[in-house]
Amino acid sequence: MEESSADTDIETLIDEMDYIPGHFHLELNLNCESLTPAKLRRRDMVLKRDSLQSELESETGSQQFAVRNLLGLFAFHLEELSLAEETFLNICKEDPRNLNAWANLGYVYDRLKKEPEGAESVEKVFGLMGMGAGEAGEVEPRLQAARCLAEQAYAHAYDVGLNTEQEHLEKLITAVKLYDKAIAYGGQEIPLEEKRSWYFTMATMHIRLDGMLKDQEDSEHKRMTSFSRTVKLLHEAMKSSNPHYKALAWCYIGLMLERQDTFPVVPMGIHDCGYSGTDPLDCYCKAIETAKESPFILNRLAKVFLFLGKMDMATGICNMALDILPDPELNWQAYCTRAKVYITTYVKDLEQAKLGLAGVPDRENLSKAKTDLEHILQACPCLKTYMDIGQVYYYMGVDAMQERLLVDEAAINTALVSFAKAMELELGDTLPELQLLRGKCLLLKGEEQNAAECFKRAMELEESGSAHAEGFRCLLETLLTLFIQRKLDPGAAITEVEECMRRAEERHRPELVKQELQLLCRTHTTDISELSRAMIRAGKLELVRRLLETMQPGQKKQLGRSYSL
16 A cells, blocks of 8 residues: 555656656657567667767767767667666766766666666756755756756657658657757756757757758748747857857858748748848858868768758868868768768769760769778778778669669679678668669679569668668569569569569558559560569459559659668
8 A cells, every 4th residue: 555655656746847857768769669670670779879979079068968868878778788877877977967867877777676776876866856855955956957858859859760751850849849948947047058059959950840841731831930940049059169060050051041942931030130131152151161170070061061962062071171181090081971972973963864864974973982982991991881882883883874784794793792791790781772782783793583682681671661662663673574584483473573562562652652663664564564464364453453553644753862871
C-alpha cells in the first residue's frame, strides 16, 4: 500500500513539473522500439552520430553540451554503455549544473545496476532543480531549466527513423517550441552570447521548415510568419562574437533573400531587419569575408553552397581553405567537398545531356575529383572516400552519353575494388547506394546474375518511404535482360518480377513505383511485350494489366543523384 502511495506521489510530482530533465523520456524514435531491422537502425544511428561529431567541432560554448548529451544518448542506444557513462560523467565534471547530464547518467547507472551512483545522480538532479534541501539558493534554477529545455530541443532535430517529410516537419516544430519555452523560462538570466547560439540553431530549423512548407498547399500565411521570424533570428545571431555563427548567419540571410521571390509580397521581416533591396550576393560576400581566415568555417560555408547548388562559389571557398591549410590530413574536408562539387557537377551535366538539354559533360571534372579523393585516401581513408572514388571510376568506365556502354574495363574493375574496400568498413554492407553502384558495374561486365543480387540487396537496404527507387528499376531491367537472353526461364522470371514488385510496394510510394515502371516500359517496350505474353500464358493477368497501365502518359523521370554518405 505504501509502495502504491509512493508511486502515486511521484506521478503527481512529474505531472506538476514544467519540465523533466534527461533525454531518455523524450518522445524520440531513438527511444522507442522500432520496426526497422536492427542492422539498418544501427546504420542510421551511426551515421547520425557521425554527423553530430562534426557539429561538435563548431560548438565551443555551452551548446556543446547539447551535442554531447545527444552523443551519449546515441552511445547508449548503440549498446556502448561504458562510452555513454563516460560521456555523461565528463559533462557533469565540466558543467556540474547540467540537469540533463545528471539525469542521463542516473539512467545509465540504472542499466548498469550501479544503484548507489544512480541514487546519487537523482539526488543531484533534485538539488539543481531547487527541490533538494539547502541547495535552492546556491544555483540559478531557471537558467538551468532553460538550458535543459534547449538541449532537449536540439535532440529533436537529430532524431532517427523519420521516413516522411511530415515526420521531419513535426520534429522540427517540436524543437522550435522547446527552444521558445527555454528562452521564456530563462529570460534575462540567459547570457546574451548563449542566447544568440540558440537563435542561430532555431534559425537553421526554421530554414528547413521553410523548405518543407513552400511545397505545401495553403501554407502561405504560416510560411510567411515563419520566414520573417527566421530573418529576425539570423539578424540577432550575426551579432554573435563567434565568427562561425556570424559567417553562416550572413550566408543564410542571403539564402532567405533569394527565397523572398517565392512570396506574392516581400515578408515584413526583411524590412524590419533592414535588408530591403539587399543583394543576396552581398550577404554571401560578407559571409566569406568573415570566414576568410578560418579553414573550418570556410569548409562549412562550402558545404552550404554545395547544397544550394552554387558550385562555383563552393569550389572557390574550398580553394581558399586549401590555400590556408593544404595538408589533406588536417584539411580533408576541403578536398572532400571540392571532390563532391566535381562529381555532382558531372552527374547533373550528364542528366541534362541525356535529356538533350546540353552537350557532352566535361570529364575533366572526374579527373579533378579523382585527384582530390586520392589525397584523402593517402591521409585518412574512410568509407565515404572509397565510395566516392568508386563512383568516379564508374563514370570514367562508361560512355559519357550512353551509361550502358563500357569504354574502360580497368576503371570499372578499380571501382569494384573501391566498393569492396568500402564494404570491409563499418556500415559498408548497409548502404543501398553502394550496392546499386556495384550492380551497375557488374552489368557492364556482363555479369547480370551478380548484378541482380546487388540490386536486390540495394532494395532490401532502402527504408520504408524511401524516395530512391532506382534499385527497383535496375533490378527489373536486369531480370528482363536475363529473360530475353534465355538465362532465366519464364516461370522463374515471372516469380522474380512479382517478388521485386512486392518489395518495391513495401518501400516506396505507389506513384514512385508507377513512375519507375513507366520509364522501364517506355525504354524496353518490345521486351516488356514478350514478358507480358509469357505472363498471360502463366495466368498472371493482374501483373500484365499493371505493366500495361504504366504505358499511359505520366510523370517525368526524376533526375539521378550522386551517391555519397
